[in-house]
Amino acid sequence: MSRSISRSSAEQDTDLLDLPPSAKLVAKTLEYEGDATQSQLAESTLLPVRTVRDALSRLEKSGIVRSRISFQDARQRIYSLDGSEPSTE
Structure with missing residues (x-):
């Protein structure tokens, strides 16, 4: 049973400093573009899909990014910064 712990942006920023540049770019892209x-992240960042996948994995482990299943296409996941309000699809 996992529980969600609200983290401050200062804690997230500290965790982000330890991540590779690709993860920082993905996080900033989510911050600016939603x-x-x-x-979509691979297209926006011009990073290879494999690199984006690795960056998202690291960001999720750090608690900076969260994901949910897309209601439009259940094969896809929607990624957002943890603590941000989910947008309507």
């Missing part, structure tokens, strides 16, 4: 799928 919720996105993995393929």
